[in-house]
Amino acid sequence: MKKTIVIVDDHILIAKALQSIISNFNSFEVLYECENGKELQAKFKVKSNIPDIVLLDISMPIMNGFETAEWIKANHPNVLIMALSMQDDEQSVIKMIKNGAKAYLLKNSHPVELETTLNTLVKNGFYYPDWVTSTLCDNLVKNQIEKSKINFSPREIEFLKYTVTELTYKEIADKMCCSPRTIEGYRDHLFEKLELKTRVGLAVFAIKNEYT
Known part of the structure; x- marks a missing residue:
């Protein structure tokens, strides 16, 4: 069974492009797109609208990615959050991780990398950029650092x-x-x-x- 995805991005063309790209992936399907966190909250009132993964932009009006991630983490902890943004500064990454994002990918990434990221997220429960060291990622999985x-x-x-x-x-x-x-x-x-x-x-x- 394919893993379900919801795209939250106020740029409609980008959201539609992502939907089209993901439709070609063997293991994933997009349920729907939202333009901001408030719209997502309304959708989540229907159980069948709750996906396995939320692809979340950061810069959005009404309710941004930071606020949306925090809400999902608090109310739907089993939903995997993946930030998909143009913001690559440390502060944004740190804040998104703190608010519940288990993966972080830049919008200028290749579709192949998007698919790899989604598969890794499902398999390992996380995916972070290369500049979050491989040592850290290993320890997040194996729990070696205590x-x-x-x-x-x-x-x-x-x-x-x-x-x-x-x-x-x-x-x-x-x-x-x-x-x-x-x-x-x-x-x-x-x-x-x-x-x-x-x-x-x-x-x-x-x-x-x-x-x-």
Whole structure:
């Protein structure tokens, strides 16, 4: 049986193009498209309208992708959320992951990559961009990294909590009453301990291990 998908995007041409592309995939089918989160909420009142996967744009009027993902996570936790956006900044990725997105793909991706992403999402329960390291992804699946097995200082734990926010490193330094250089030290120590290379990786680890 094919996995069902709902597309939420205020650009109708893009939504229709996605529907056409996905119609050629062997394992997936599109139930319908919505222009924003409010419209999706109304559709979800009918049980048969609840899909396996929601492809979710971020920048939308009325109810954006961040708000929509948070609502789906709270009310329909079994629905897989995949962000599909032009926004590739760390803050957007971190916020979407925190709000429940299990996958993130850019709109300029090739259709083959879209199909691969969907298959990986269904199989593994997640898909993140290449710059979220393969080490992190492996650990998300195998649960090899556990907070009980790694010694963190209280200040490193405090810094971890801030990685999931939209604060810059300088703003985090202000919050923690220390210098940006000290913050860089905490970041680099955590990179080494967790074998990560990006703030997104730290944020996903913090969310997964409930440091938020």
